[in-house]
Amino acid sequence: MSCRIFSARRVMTMNPSQPEATHVAVREGRILGVGTLDSLATLGEYELDERFADHVLMPGFVEGHSHALEGVMWNYCYTGYFERLDPEGQSWPGLKSIAAVIERLQHWQRDLDSQAPLIAWGFDPIYFDGERLDRHDLDAVAAERPVVVLHANLHMMTVNSAMLRLSGLDRHAGIDGVLQDDAGQPTGELLEMAAMHAVFDTFNEDLFEKANDPETLRRYARVARRTGVTTLTDLHNPMSDEGIATMTTVTAEPSLPIRLVPALRALTHVPMEGVERVMAAREHNHDKLHFGLVKLMTDGSIQGHTARLKWPGYHDGAPNGMWNATPEALTDMVHQYHQAGLQLHIHTNGDEAVELMLDAIESAQALWPRPDHRHTLQHCQIIDHAQLRRAARLGVCLNMFANHLYYWGDIHYERTLGHERCQRLEPLASADRLGIPIAAHCDAPVTPLAPLFTAWCAIARRTANGRVLGKQEAITVERALRMITLDAAWTLRLDHCVGSLEIGKFADMAVLAEDPREVEIDALPKLRVVATVLGGEVFANE
Structure with missing residues (x-):
């Protein structure tokens, strides 16, 4: 059975026994060998794939702590402080004031069904020098429609009065996680899982399940x-x-x-x-x-x-x-x-x-x-x-x-x-x-x-x-x-x-335009990812 040999300007293996190479041989989704073309020629018949000959191959990146919520949240309104790209590559400018957050929420709800809740995410009050988003701000966006703004840390949210009433949290001020104002009334800020899940349970909807x-x-x-x-x-x-x-x-x-x-x-x-x-x-x-x-x-x-x-x-x-x-x-x-x-x-x-x-x-x-x-x-x-x-x-x-x-x-x-x-x-x-x-x-x-x-x-x-x-x-x-x-x-x-490119492992690779060890350090975050390879199958980036 023949194999495919990927050629590269450099292969960074993360294998301490052979840190670098120029070619990777793949068969049945796994790595058959790593080395020079001459060293891999003894493996038998092969197809030479040179599409990445000018690029750098390294093991596909392993993200050890992230959430599939990344795929959920873009169904909702982004209200974060920093600019973000959505999964389709569209840029969403960061919002630098509470007023800008409210304006985006008002704009977003124009396209919502009249009965649908308005859900937003990414908000982070820590950047606004003590100014807090509260239920009164969100009531000005929508008085009857439930409004839920998840904070960037996913451990807090702010909701409007309609959402407090609907969830029953307006009657339970003082329980863990329901913040109150000086008059003992809920401010609209909810902290941590117990209080937040009261909101999710009201909709009979779990964002993590979605x-x-x-x-x-x-x-x-x-x-x-x-x-x-x-x-x-x-x-x-x-x-x-x-x-x-x-x-x-x-x-x-x-x-x-x-x-x-x-x-x-x-x-x-x-x-x-x-x-x-x-x-x-x-x-x-x-x-x-x-x-x-x-x-x-x-x-x-x-x-x-x-x-x-x-x-x-x-x-x-x-x-x-x-x-x-x-x-x-x-x-x-x-x-x-x-x-x-x-x-x-x-x-x-x-x-x-x-x-x-x-x-x-x-x-x-x-x-x-x-x-x-x-x-x-x-x-x-x-x-x-x-x-x-x-x-x-x-x-x-x-x-x-x-x-x-x-x-x-x-x-x-x-x-x-x-x-x-x-x-x-x-x-x-x-x-x-x-x-x-x-x-x-x-x-x-x-x-x-x-x-x-x-x-x-x-x-x-x-x-x-x-x-x-x-x-x-x-x-x-x-x-x-x-x-x-x-x-x-x-x-x-x-x-x-x-996690490394060595014989027997899955043929998973990230294809980079340049060697990350050779670029200026501040260029590292912008280094172009040309493609990924999963089990020997190439997935090119647009």
Whole structure:
């Protein structure tokens, strides 16, 4: 049987035994060999594919923390502070004032059915110098139509009076997550999962479940292909029976250019039921679909003041954040999923949340020792050095939100964290020095899916205003590229089949116009992705 040999100006393999090559041989969707054309000629008959002869090949990027919501949200009105590209490549300008947000909402609703709710996303009040969007602002947009504005961090929303009435939250001011004004009335701001799900339940609609719609998954894959991603997570999936069936069917489509790795949304299941659901879902695994992960949500977001911080708390004196379940319940979940042999990916934004989860993992390991568990703390933005050493001892992986440096670094420096903690914001170099398995991610749709931009954030550590935070925590280009390929694959337990270009692995590649190690560092985020290759099949970018 003949094979196809791809020719390139350079092949970056992420294989330490053979870091570079010029050709990659592919048969039956897997890599048959990597090297020079002469070294591969002994493989027998081949077809030489020279379409990428002037380009650089490297392993397809692995996005270890993102959400299929990236494919859902563009059904709704974007109200973010920064410019964004939608899946079709249309640019949406960022909105720099509350007035601009209201204007876009008013414009958007003109095309809505009179009975439909107005849903928007991406809003981030932290940029507006203390000015808040409240129910009165949204009442001016629509008095009778329910209006829901999801914040960029996905841990908060603002709704209008009609939505408060419809959900019954106007009668329950004072419960966790429903903010009140001085008169004891709801302001319209809702914090964290319990309050937010009251809104979703009113519509009998779960945005995370909508992420399992076939066209949503295809749209999500289109975004991934454009940015060089070939392995993509959905790290908070309800995993309903219908959702599992849809993911199984859609990922089997030859035209879908990604491998998908969903993680069960643990907080909506009793642990034993969750264990059974993940175990059953594994029966549906195939080359392009990999069930087996569990996502646990502990605290909220730092910029939303809902993350849990150790003493002395928030730099600006704001009250400490919220737990999404009691610490005892969260610890019990860690124990039960660990005992069942499943891998946990745990949202821990604040250092108090990190401490709780390290405690939970340590006690779980003492009770049920498991080598190579690969439990991964996600975000862990200000994990301190004692916690890093403890994570190394416990065999914990870290997947850090490097994009946070750019998008919220200035806010953290000036308001939420202050100077010293910002020097260890996303402490990638320190984690690397301790030998901790590390990856970096974008958390799309919180920030755009763009692995080369994520790599740049980890290298340059520059905020949107140009401030460098924690230059001692900067990493090299080579190290950053490994974090978005082989090391991200390690955190997903997929490093045996993706993340590097070596014999036997899936023939998944990103085709780049230039070598990312040779361009000016500020050109890295704009480096053109010519195409992706999944299982030897080429998916060109328009």
